[in-house]
Every structure is written in structure tokens, then in C-alpha cells.
């Protein structure tokens with residue numbers, strides 16, 4: 455086997471594990487409600503971001519944008535960085551991740567363990583600092599390839615054609631509401647479009663941290679729901695078919711995340727708890743027979759050093 459055939463068959467194994475994640479009903483006894491949760495934790499790097507990493511890199515390869523000496527450079531708060539590091543490594547590319555110095559130690563360790571280069575920047579929480587740095591690197595070095603998760607339309611298109619289409623196949627009847635948080639907005643815009651096209655009456659709702667409800671016109675301030683709401687309304691969200699937003703407090707998100715750990719055996723991150731709180735709230739408004747779908751976005755292992763694991767005994 456020559457090297458490129460070897461790399462191809464090696465990467466195909468991991469690429470085949472991405473997507474087609476299970477969608478399970480979660481029965482909440484106290485609330486007497488059922489929420490349908492698409493479990494993105496089953497992707498190989500443990501988060502929904504494997505989908506973007508796969509589609510952007512496979513598309514770039516097909517269009518001849520990636521060369522053997524290419525360097526994949528992206529600014530990420532964690533999950534995209536981990537996904538690009540994992541898939542980039544199996545495809546045989548160098549990966550460089552720019553991450554805020556405030557990112558958790560376990561995220562840094564996973565990225566380095568996957569062989570990627572990690573550059574930490576002081577930003578005072580501002581994402582734009584890392585995005586500007588990645589653009590400067592691309593301007594200076596022709597080997598740099600930028601996936602541009604925040605602007606790349608392939609992000610939302612992939613969720614429309616795959617995540618959204620999978621939800622429609624997995625839910626046998628009509629969907630009354632779909633709710634999830636947003637980072638780039640790709641998931642909400644893509645799944646929202648797919649669901650709205652099939653079920654025009656379905657409500658497409660954004661989960662927002664209450665401490666930073668930008669869509670609700672409020673000012674940014676700190677929240678503890680990592681992976682979502684980076685302090686600005688992302689361009690990909692502009693043409694999302696949104697019907698409203700649910701504001702969830704960090705404390706509510708953490709309490710529900712711990713409930714998912716202990717009652718359901720689902721070891722997930724804080725945004726998954728926030729999505730479930732938002733979904734339960736919608737189901738309460740729409741009535742006990744309503745079908746409300748949400749996403750479980752990432753695994754708990756990348757939150758060990760965060761307040762999520764300072765749980766009351």
C-alpha cells in the first residue's frame with residue numbers, strides 16, 4: 455500500500471464514525487415530560503464539532519485546497535479545535551489551534567495529545583483576537599488553510615443535509631419544536647432549515663445563556679455554559695428560521711447537567727444541560743404531547759477543571 459492509500463484507509467475508519475448519532479427519548483418523571491435528545495457525544499472526538507471538521511476538510515481535499523504541507527489553522531474555544539486536531543491528524547495534516555488562555559487544561563491536553571500545535575492568546579474573553587491572528591497567519595504563509603467555522607456556509611449546509619436530515623428520519627412523527635444553543639450558529643441554522651421545511655409549524659428556538667442573551671437584545675456578560683454564545687451574533691445565524699429564544703441561567707444549566715449525569719447516566723457538558731432545560735420549558739408551554747427535540751453536544755470529560763465538577767455531594 456502506498457502512503458496516500460494508507461492515509462486514506464486509516465482516515466476512512468474514523469470518518470465513518472462521524473454522524474448518524476442516536477436520538478433517544480429522555481423521560482423526565484418529575485416533570486412528566488419526554489424530550490428527544492440527539493446524542494452527539496457518540497462522535498469520535500466526543501462532540502458535535504466532528505461534523506464540521508469532517509465536512510470542511512473532506513471538501514477542501516476534494517477541491518484541491520489541501521496539499522501535503524498544508525497547515526490547518528483555526529481559532530476555537532475547544533470542541534472545534536479538538537475535532538480538527540483529530541481528523542487533521544488521521545488525514546495526515548499539520549494542525550494549529552489558537553485558543554484563549556482561559557480555556558480549560560483538559561482541552562489543551564487533548565489537542566496536544568492529538569499532535570496539534572496549540573497557541574494560547576490573552577483576549578479578555580474576545581474571540582476576535584484569535585480570528586484576527588489566524589487571518590494574519592494565512593496572509594503571511596501560503597501553506598495555511600483556514601476552515602473559518604464562523605463564516606463558512608458549508609458549516610450550516612452540512613447540518614441541514616446530515617444532522618437535520620437524520621433528525622427527520624429518526625423522529626417518526628411531526629416535530630413541534632427544536633431548540634439548541636449556538637456558537638457559530640451552524641447547527642441551529644442548518645437543522646432549523648431542514649426541520650422547518652418538513653414541518654413548517656415547528657418552532658425553531660435558540661437557547662441563550664441568561665447572563666448573555668444577545669438575541670434578546672441584552673448586554674454580554676460572563677456565563678458558564680461553555681461552547682456557546684461567544685459574545686456576538688454569528689453571521690451563520692442571520693438566515694436561520696428562528697422563532698424565539700429561551701434564556702437559561704448558568705446555575706440551571708449546571709444543575710440539569712448533574713441530573714443528566716446521575717439520573718440518566720449521560721456524562722455530558724454544561725451546554726447539554728442548558729439545552730435540556732430549554733427543551734423542558736418549551737414542552738411545558740406546548741403541552742405534554744408536544745415533541746421537542748434538542749442536542750446533547752459534548753462529553754463531560756472536558757469539564758473536569760470547571761465549576762461543573764465542583765458539584766455538591
Ligand SMILES: Cc1ncc(COP(=O)(O)O)c(C=O)c1O
Nearest residue numbers: 635636637638639641681725751
Ligand atoms: C458544546 C457545544 N458545541 C457546539 C454547539 C453548536 O455549535 P454551533 O453553533 O457552532 O454549530 C453547541 C450547541 O449547543 C454546544 O453546546
